[in-house]
Amino acid sequence: MTASYLPTLSSAPRSFLCPQRTSSLSSATGRRNPVFHPVKPAADCCSTKNPASAWTSARHERWEGDLAVEGQLPAWLKGTYLRNGPGVWEVGSTAMEHLFDGYATLVRVSFRDGRATGAHRQVDSDAYTSAKSHGRAIHREFAHCPTNNPNNNNNLLDRVIDLVGLVTGTSLTVNPNTAVARLSDGRVVCLSETTKSTTLIDPETLGTIGKFTYTDGLSGKSRLLQLLPLQSAHPVVTETEFMTVLPDLNSLVTRRRPGYLVVRMEAGSNERKVVGRVECRGGPTMPGWVHSFAVTENFVVVPEMALRYSAASLVNNSERASFYALDWIPESGSYLHVMCKRTGNTVASVEVPPFVVIHFINAYEEKRHDGQPTAVVVDGCDHNGDPAILDALTLHSLRSLRGKDVLPDARVARFRIPLDGSPYGELESALDPEEHGRAMDMCSINPAYHGKKYRYAYACGARRPCNFPNTIAKIDLVDKTAKSWHENGVVPSEPFFVARPGASDEDDGVVICTVNSDGGGSYTLVLDAEKFQEIARVRFPHSLPCGFHAFWIPDKM
Numbered sequence: 001m002t003a004s005y006l007p008t009l010s011s012a013p014r015s016f017l018c019p020q021r022t023s024s025l026s027s028a029t030g031r032r033n034p035v036f037h038p039v040k041p042a043a044d045c046c047s048t049k050n051p052a053s054a055w056t057s058a059r060h061e062r063w064e065g066d067l068a069v070e071g072q073l074p075a076w077l078k079g080t081y082l083r084n085g086p087g088v089w090e091v092g093s094t095a096m097e098h099l100f101d102g103y104a105t106l107v108r109v110s111f112r113d114g115r116a117t118g119a120h121r122q123v124d125s126d127a128y129t130s131a132k133s134h135g136r137a138i139h140r141e142f143a144h145c146p147t148n149n150p151n152n153n154n155n156l157l158d159r160v161i162d163l164v165g166l167v168t169g170t171s172l173t174v175n176p177n178t179a180v181a182r183l184s185d186g187r188v189v190c191l192s193e194t195t196k197s198t199t200l201i202d203p204e205t206l207g208t209i210g211k212f213t214y215t216d217g218l219s220g221k222s223r224l225l226q227l228l229p230l231q232s233a234h235p236v237v238t239e240t241e242f243m244t245v246l247p248d249l250n251s252l253v254t255r256r257r258p259g260y261l262v263v264r265m266e267a268g269s270n271e272r273k274v275v276g277r278v279e280c281r282g283g284p285t286m287p288g289w290v291h292s293f294a295v296t297e298n299f300v301v302v303p304e305m306a307l308r309y310s311a312a313s314l315v316n317n318s319e320r321a322s323f324y325a326l327d328w329i330p331e332s333g334s335y336l337h338v339m340c341k342r343t344g345n346t347v348a349s350v351e352v353p354p355f356v357v358i359h360f361i362n363a364y365e366e367k368r369h370d371g372q373p374t375a376v377v378v379d380g381c382d383h384n385g386d387p388a389i390l391d392a393l394t395l396h397s398l399r400s401l402r403g404k405d406v407l408p409d410a411r412v413a414r415f416r417i418p419l420d421g422s423p424y425g426e427l428e429s430a431l432d433p434e435e436h437g438r439a440m441d442m443c444s445i446n447p448a449y450h451g452k453k454y455r456y457a458y459a460c461g462a463r464r465p466c467n468f469p470n471t472i473a474k475i476d477l478v479d480k481t482a483k484s485w486h487e488n489g490v491v492p493s494e495p496f497f498v499a500r501p502g503a504s505d506e507d508d509g510v511v512i513c514t515v516n517s518d519g520g521g522s523y524t525l526v527l528d529a530e531k532f533q534e535i536a537r538v539r540f541p542h543s544l545p546c547g548f549h550a551f552w553i554p555d556k557m
């Protein structure tokens with residue numbers, strides 16, 4: 001295969017590539033201006049002096065070709081590594097503010113017979129295509145509020161438009177920039193936190209097939225007051241089903257207590273069925289932010305963080321909460337709820353110390369001699385109970401504070417939830433956070449150990465000083481130690497564990513991770529998971545933007 005660049009962003013109008021250099025484009029109607037806060041221009045955006053970095057928008061709409069291999073790829077490594085993440089933060093007159101705002105960019109590396117081919121491509125979501133055609137972002141992203149600007153009248157009409165947009169799901173993002181997963185029926189989806197963002201893609205061409213439409217009417221389409229436009233960005237996908245958590249926002253329009261629905265969808269189906277509803281404990285507020293959750297053999301663990309969806313921000317697109325569309329309300333309490341997968345009943349609900357966990361790592365049951373579960377252990381990447389991590393991930397901080405030690409501390413939080421009716425759960429650090437540089441996030445484990453007692457987690461860690469994780473860490477939860485891979489100035493994405501076929505040891509396999517290097521290049525690393533040493537790297541011919549989560553699709557035998 002030879003390399004092929006398909007429609008490139010560099011052939012797009014200049015204003016699309018580099019908004020900072022163009023005179024401002026006003027919105028078509030003039031009623032709502034596009035950019036709400038003065039956004040600091042990206043220091044390196046389009047600069048000829050600075051090479052592209054992890055925080056530079058993708059310069060090509062699409063590329064595919066052969067990848068140069070350094071080192072020796074294992075002969076058994078046959079399949080496709082996919083990575084999702086935000087890759088375009090500037091469109092027309094809009095320069096996004098936050099890392100989480102960027103339009104989805106997919107990366108593929110296929111390994112076969114010791115060789116590698118690669119590709120990357122923008123997802124053609126409605127959010128991205130409409131931003132291109134309007135010359136500005138028109139959907140609300142994590143931090144980006146298209147209507148939040150000083151000229152917005154914030155009058156009754158604005159509010160009605162925002163509320164209708166929320167109920168019908170038209171104002172919130174459909175930009176699936178977070179996770180990628182293959183359903184057990186073979187369909188591949190990428191997704192983010194709105195149900196409407198779920199998008200079917202072709203894992204070979206990375207082309208966008210279309211929206212994944214849920215046929216159950218749970219997301220507000222057929223029942224006007226059923227306010228379920230949001231979902232966890234990380235469904236749990238097994239051989240037989242897809243399971244996820246939907247924050248129930250009905251408390252915005254009814255007197256119902258806030259809560260969460262746990263839903264499951266069988267392989268081959270588009271219909272989610274409700275397993276059960278968990279009621280929030282945290283006062284008459286909104287549900288806590290649920291980016292991810294955890295499952296064990298018998299239970300679903302639903303987190304209720306004190307970092308809650310902001311009612312005011314959701315019903316008024318121009319109103320910013322203390323953390324974008326989220327409010328930090330520590331006095332509302334932090335809880336973990338345990339739902340039985342079979343009955344949908346909440347079998348435990350405990351209060352725990354404040355935590356800020358974007359990603360749960362794994363969970364498992366402690367059992368009595370007769371096999372009866374007595375407690376649930378849940379591990380998560382905890383930003384020491386402080387939402388400041390969200391501000392550390394603004395593009396301005398990432399671009400301008402390189403090398404400064406401003407990345408907030410994080411640890412592996414181990415929660416223990418007794419199943420005997422106790423009102424409180426326990427929380428401790430699973431190991432000394434110094435082991436992984438007092439930062440850790442974007443984790444994976446050997447997928448065969450999901451829901452089971454396990455020993456190893458792989459995550460991005462830190463070698464200080466840094467403003468973003470810059471190591472890949474293997475965390476041993478038994479020995480309470482961590483090994484790290486690091487090169488100066490790197491920006492890694494989620495390290496993804498792939499087991500060697502026939503392996504019996506938990507760490508018998510490789511860890512695959514796509515990295516941005518200091519000088520502006522990008523490569524995909526293959527590490528021996530046991531020794532945690534690099535065995536090969538495959539280089540892309542140009543720099544890619546940073547990425548988040550990955551997935552592995554083995555070749556058919």
Ligand SMILES: CC(=O)/C=C/C=C(C)/C=C/C1=C(C)CCCC1(C)C
Nearest residue numbers: 100140141142172178192193194325
């Ligand atoms: C990439 C990542 O870690 C998180 C992405 C989160 C997103 C896109 C969340 C967006 C939103 C909320 C947190 C609250 C409701 C509005 C909405 C924009 C969907």
Ligand SMILES: CC(/C=C/C=O)=C\C=C\C=O
Nearest residue numbers: 178358439440441469548
């Ligand atoms: C990039 C990130 C956290 C880094 C913290 O150190 C979280 C990404 C979330 C994507 O889903």
Ligand SMILES: [Fe+2]
Nearest residue numbers: 178233359549
């Ligand atoms: Fe995530």
